[in-house]
Amino acid sequence: MTRSDQAAPLGGVSPATTRVMNLAHFLTQSARRFPNAIGFVWGEQQWTWSELEARVDAMADALVSRFGVRKGDRILVQSSNNNQMFESMFACFRIGAVWVPTNFRQSPDEVAFLAQASGARGMICHAAFPAHAEACQQAAQLDFVIAIGSADFGPDYDVIVEEHLGKRAESPPIFRDDPCWFFFTSGTTGRPKAAVLTHGQMAFVITNHLCDLMPGTGPSDASIVVAPLSHGAGVHQLVQVAHGVKTILPAAEKLDVAAIWQLVERWKVSNLFTVPTILKMLIEDPSVDRFDHSSLRYVIYAGAPMYRTDQKRALAKLGPVL
Known part of the structure; x- marks a missing residue:
């Protein structure tokens, strides 16, 4: 951390004026350290760290120069898992905008x-959700909508990236308490409420994960995504980017247990983040015995307690990695 140009009170640095590293710089660091290493895999598609950095730079530049996004603006994202959603998080962080991912299974009215x-202020929406884009435009009077894929409601994300490749938006100063992510609750007991995640808070979470949850994690590792990037899995992948760990994103939108274990074997996956329900499905499917999962070192589950019987079964199948 470094001291900002603003005046600090006598006796120390004011927390509100203490500058921290922009979370998007983790991607930049991995791109500089491991430019030609694979950083992200989605189905049969692969991107190196330098390619990811270039795509994020391009979208960040477009958000600023074409759509007028400024620090503090909120960008809603309605999409299932894909590389564009992953990139949009870092593009927002890079320019100080706030990433607002939805649960893509919510109805148009709920997302509105x-x-x-x-x-x-704006929205990035997968082409499969035109009703969601329309409802949000009516409810929030959005200034713009960007489509992931070809759609009538906005320009295509990948076309925009191609048009802005090689350009880089200037990152504004980012401070510890600047918001980076509105993390919405499920709304099971009322309307969803946004937990405001900040750059400083998430930097601490990343450090905590690397020190306490996954010590020794580094560029030779691989992490597989088995939950929506809009919530806990997105936090987990931030941690991977910080240490140059490649992210493996299954091609199927729905959970395909056999495909998960096949990818674990193929990419020698060393860690995954999940919830007890999904972990139970992973260890009870016969495919767990067909593929080599000895590369796993950390299987992290959260969100709910896990029944002791299921814990024992998971330990028996996977070893002491929970």
Whole structure:
């Protein structure tokens, strides 16, 4: 951390004026250290760290120069897992905008409420959700919508990236308490509410994960995504980027247990983040015995307690990695 140009009170540095590293710089660091190493895999597609960095730079530049996004603006993202969603997180962080991912299974009206409640300025929406884009435009009077794929409601994300490749937006100063992510609750007991995650808070979470949850994690490792990037899995992948760990994203939108274990074997996956329900499905499927999963060192589950019987079964199948 370094001291900002603003005046600090006598006796120390004011927490509000203490500058921290922009979370998007983790991607930049991995791109500089391991430019030609694979950083992200989605199905049969692969991107090196330098390619990811270039795509994030391009989208960040487009958000600023073409759509007028400024620090503090909220960008709603409605999409299932894909590389564009992953990139959009870092593009928002890079320019000081706030990433507002939805649960993509929510209805158009539910997502429209998130657009309104978050004060979203713009939206990145997968082409498969035109009704969601329309509902959000009506509810929040968005300035722009970008489509992931070809759609009538906005320009294509990948076309925009191609047009802005080689350009880089200037990152504004980022401070510890600047928001980076509105993490919405499920709304099971009322309307969803946004937990405001900040750059400083998430930098601490990343450090905590690397020191306490996954010590020794580094560029020779691989992490597989078995949950939506919009929530806990997105936090987990931030940690991977910080230490140059490649992310493996299954091609199927729905959970395909056999495909997960096949990818674990193929990429020698060393860690995954999940919830007890999914972990139970992973260890009870016969495919767990067909593929080599000896590369796993850390299987992290969260969100709910796990039944002791299921814990024992998981330990018996996977070893002491939970």
